[in-house]
Amino acid sequence: MRKLFIKLFFFCSYLPFIRYALESIYQRQLEKLQTQYADHPELKDILVLSYLPDFVYGRSQYTLLLVTKKSIHPKAFLNDFRSKLTQSALSSIVFNLSYIPVLSEKEFQLDLLRGFLIRNSLRDTIKWKSLLLKKDTISYLGKQNEFVIKYSSFQNITRYFLTLKTTGEFSTTVKNIKRSLNNFKRYYPELIPDIDSFNQQARRLQKYPFLKIFLKHKFFKTCWQVLNSKKSMVYLSQSKVYGEDSQLDFLRPYLELTYIDDIFVTPSLIQFNPERWQGKMYVDLILNENYDGGQKRLIKLKEEITEKNSETLKYRVRFTTKALFEMSGQTSLYPFPLEPLVRSRKGRSMKGRKYPFLVDYEDLTLANIHFFVTQFMRFRSLKQKNALIGSKFIKSLNLMYKYHLLAQFLEGEEFKLDHSLSEIRSFFTPQLSHLRVNDPIDAKDWKIIEAQLKYLLKKIRLNLVRYDDSLFELRF
Numbered sequence: 001m002r003k004l005f006i007k008l009f010f011f012c013s014y015l016p017f018i019r020y021a022l023e024s025i026y027q028r029q030l031e032k033l034q035t036q037y038a039d040h041p042e043l044k045d046i047l048v049l050s051y052l053p054d055f056v057y058g059r060s061q062y063t064l065l066l067v068t069k070k071s072i073h074p075k076a077f078l079n080d081f082r083s084k085l086t087q088s089a090l091s092s093i094v095f096n097l098s099y100i101p102v103l104s105e106k107e108f109q110l111d112l113l114r115g116f117l118i119r120n121s122l123r124d125t126i127k128w129k130s131l132l133l134k135k136d137t138i139s140y141l142g143k144q145n146e147f148v149i150k151y152s153s154f155q156n157i158t159r160y161f162l163t164l165k166t167t168g169e170f171s172t173t174v175k176n177i178k179r180s181l182n183n184f185k186r187y188y189p190e191l192i193p194d195i196d197s198f199n200q201q202a203r204r205l206q207k208y209p210f211l212k213i214f215l216k217h218k219f220f221k222t223c224w225q226v227l228n229s230k231k232s233m234v235y236l237s238q239s240k241v242y243g244e245d246s247q248l249d250f251l252r253p254y255l256e257l258t259y260i261d262d263i264f265v266t267p268s269l270i271q272f273n274p275e276r277w278q279g280k281m282y283v284d285l286i287l288n289e290n291y292d293g294g295q296k297r298l299i300k301l302k303e304e305i306t307e308k309n310s311e312t313l314k315y316r317v318r319f320t321t322k323a324l325f326e327m328s329g330q331t332s333l334y335p336f337p338l339e340p341l342v343r344s345r346k347g348r349s350m351k352g353r354k355y356p357f358l359v360d361y362e363d364l365t366l367a368n369i370h371f372f373v374t375q376f377m378r379f380r381s382l383k384q385k386n387a388l389i390g391s392k393f394i395k396s397l398n399l400m401y402k403y404h405l406l407a408q409f410l411e412g413e414e415f416k417l418d419h420s421l422s423e424i425r426s427f428f429t430p431q432l433s434h435l436r437v438n439d440p441i442d443a444k445d446w447k448i449i450e451a452q453l454k455y456l457l458k459k460i461r462l463n464l465v466r467y468d469d470s471l472f473e474l475r476f
Contacts, residue, residue: 006093010169013058014209022057029094030062034131042072044105047128047137049117059171062095065117065128066102075380078102102380110470114139116148116373144468146187147331147366153183154324154333161223162319164295164302170212171205174219178202181226184327191323193229198222221293228289230323233261239352247277250308251350254301259291261322263350266343269405270398272421272437278312279394285319325355332359336402337367338409345417365467368406372460375403376474379454389446394437396449400428403456410463428452 012018030048037043049063066081068074082100085091101117108114114128114137128137139145157180160173178199185192201219205211251263264286268279283305285298302317309315320328327333332340340357349355359367378387388396404427409415425433431448435441441449454476465471 009058009093013056019057025090026057026062026094029090030131038132042069042077043067043132044069045133045135046131048131049126049128059169061093063117064095064100065108066100067108068102068104070105074102074104074107078380101377104475106473107475110473111139111142112144112369112373112468112470113474116145116370116377143362144366144369147363148370149183150187150331151333151367151370153180154328155335156180157184157227157324158318161220162324164299164319170216171209174202174205177223178206181223188323188327191230191327193226195226198226217293220295224287224291224293224321227321227323228287228291230321230326231289233286233322233353233355234326235349235353235355237354239354247281247313248350251283251305254285255350259287261286261288262353264325264343264347264355265350266347268398269342269401269417270394270421270424276312280314280316283315283317284325285317286325287319287321329355329357330359331363332367335371337364337371338402338405338415340364341409341415342417345415368410368460369464369468369471371406372457372464372471373474375453375457376476379476388441388449389443390440392437393432393435393439393441393445396441396446397424397428397437400449400452400456403453403460404428407456407459407463410460 009022012022033046037046044067047065047067049065066074066078068077078100081102082097085095085097091097103113114126126139128139130136156176160176160180181192181195181198185195201215201222205215205219248265251265254260254263264284266282266284267277268281270279272278285301298319302319305315305317329340329343332338334340336342340359343355344357388399401424405415405417421437429448429452432445432452435445457476461471461474
């Protein structure tokens, strides 16, 4: 039933007069929420992110923000709230149920958290519409919020474009790519050329989705042209001699392709055997201006490389451009904020180049704060509670190790990545010593892991409050 409603709403959103009927349905869902939770003993307010320029009734969803009272734990209320909305087919279409941030009254007053919630904005000010208190809230973007927007734009261009997969509706893909490129143009004007032609194509596809059949290839080709406009790579040096590596040498022939500028490889953080790579090997194929936008060629390239996967080593192929590689490496737009340091120490260029992973101190601080807030929100709103149950212990160990590295870095310790597996395990509670790296995690193990993760996050928070004392208000 829900899928039928989604298709019906999507189709009707393009009919001129039906739009008003859809708007009325959306409004009634808001009124229903307002009536259901008026004078609720545990809820202070429900807010709706409003006045988004690309919001379309029938194709877009409202983002809700719950503000709870002091007497209850926010996450406990969220689970019940989401469960009730899920029972209604209309509610699951009108509201984004997969992402409902929930904050206490005190947490909602923090600009830091409000900025995190508006990370996909193209505006300097954002308005939240209050359903219960009728007191709208306006948020202004500061430096931390600007970093969040840069980070989200980079992650969205990766998810909706560089993976070569259309995630969900094509209109969603167009919207996210358009937003990302416009944010890049705003914050990195020296790396991104004029995008007026691109914006015209994006608007045309958003307005007339049936043109997808004719314009999809041209749209993606224009995206590649925008992202590939940078003519040269910045690197500190280039070695003429590159040592042999039996596990990576098969990548060398790809350097002869005219549209590949370089291949940069980075092994996963935890390595068990100093003689051979294991775990994951991240392979970044850096494309240049000679690439003509043909997606099938890249898909075939990716398949050829992943065919080399073995029981002990998996290759994860990622496509990037010179502009994106430089942008992410020098402002730390990675999920793990210390990734530039990791790449500088453990990564290698197949052309023997030494790239400048030189992150400004302020940018690195902003990245560290964003990472902490992201992890906080995962525990609070995105069901981190059961996320790792059933997965291999190595996945949890890797996450704990990242927390440990960041905590040590913030405490001023020397940044080291040459720890053996036994050393890494010794950093954490001995209650996990019975687990082997490939053992699955059960609910009992997860309780111990969760406690360890929260302990490390509190250590990280203790060192970050010197930069932003409002972080102390975030409670797990």
